[in-house]
Amino acid sequence: GAVVSQHPSWVICKSGTSVKIECRSLDFQATTMFWYRQFPKQSLMLMATSNEGSKATYEQGVEKDKFLINHASLTLSTLTVTSAHPEDSSFYICSAIRAGSYNSPLHFGNGTRLTVT
Amino acid sequence: DAKTTQPNSMESNEEEPVHLPCNHSTISGTDYIHWYRQLPSQGPEYVIHGLTSNVNNRMASLAIAEDRKSSTLILHRATLRDAAVYYCILLSINMLTFGGGTRLMVKP
Numbered sequence: 001g002a003v004v005s006q007h008p009s010w011v012i013c014k015s016g017t018s019v020k021i022e023c024r025s026l027d028f029q030a031t032t033m034f035w036y037r038q039f040p041k042q043s044l045m046l047m048a049t050s051n052e053g054s055k056a057t058y059e060q061g062v063e064k065d066k067f068l069i070n071h072a073s074l075t076l077s078t079l080t081v082t083s084a085h086p087e088d089s090s091f092y093i094c095s096a097i098r099a100g101s102y103n104s105p106l107h108f109g110n111g112t113r114l115t116v117t
Numbered sequence: 118d119a120k121t122t123q124p125n126s127m128e129s130n131e132e133e134p135v136h137l138p139c140n141h142s143t144i145s146g147t148d149y150i151h152w153y154r155q156l157p158s159q160g161p162e163y164v165i166h167g168l169t170s171n172v173n174n175r176m177a178s179l180a181i182a183e184d185r186k187s188s189t190l191i192l193h194r195a196t197l198r199d200a201a202v203y204y205c206i207l208l209s210i211n212m213l214t215f216g217g218g219t220r221l222m223v224k225p
Contacts, residue, residue, distance in 0.1 A: 004160075006160070034213055043202075043204075043216075043217040043218050044155070044161070044204065044215070044218070046213060046214075046215070049212070049213065091158070093160050093161075095160075095161075097208070102149060102208060102209060102210055103149060103166075103168070105151070105163040105166060106151065106153070106161075106163065106206070106208065106213075107163070108153070108160035108161045108162070108163075109160050110159060110160045111158070111159065111160050113158070
């Protein structure tokens with residue numbers, strides 16, 4: 001079945017540094033990928049919608065200059081948390097949908113746990 | 118924008134059926150209704166999806182109201198492994214909306 005690989009699965013970084021998270025669709029092309037954030041014991045929160053070859057669409061309240069999204073190919077989207085601070089510590093998840101196929105499941109990555117010290 | 122509304126939590130006994138409701142009164146004609154479930158510290162897992170007609174698969178059934186303003190995910194016999202947070206998600210071209218999910222607890 002279709003698989004989405006997210007890397008790294010966890011990362012610890014120091015305050016002020018930047019962290020890049022990768023989301024790859026392994027056996028299908030994904031025109032659209034979605035990025036989410038989830039704090040402990042809370043619901044998923046959609047951060048942004050990433051379309052291949054164009055700028056990401058950010059949800060209200062999500063700083064686009066802090067959470068940089070690049071979707072340069074049909075199989076890879078990256079989320080960079082710039083100048084990370086402890087309040088950015090969270091579980092970040094991506095999902096992808098097969099190109100041209102909205103009548104098909106979303107495929108989620110297994111998430112990246114970010115801890116900023 | 119369309120948004121889904123689900124109860125925060127539900128409880129079920131093992132081996133009994135579970136009906137998880139979702140309201141999506143502002144659904145548009147192109148929105149597919151998807152259900153996913155999430156275990157702690159994992160990405161969500163696909164359960165089922167549909168557009169207008171009821172759907173069945175090996176995991177669950179999806180009952181969609183005639184006006185599409187609500188849907189119900191049916192687990193026919195709950196097991197302890199079904200304990201998770203269930204999300205009802207509306208998906209159309211380039212757009213995805215959902216609410217807070219339902220935490221399902223299954224008692225042995």
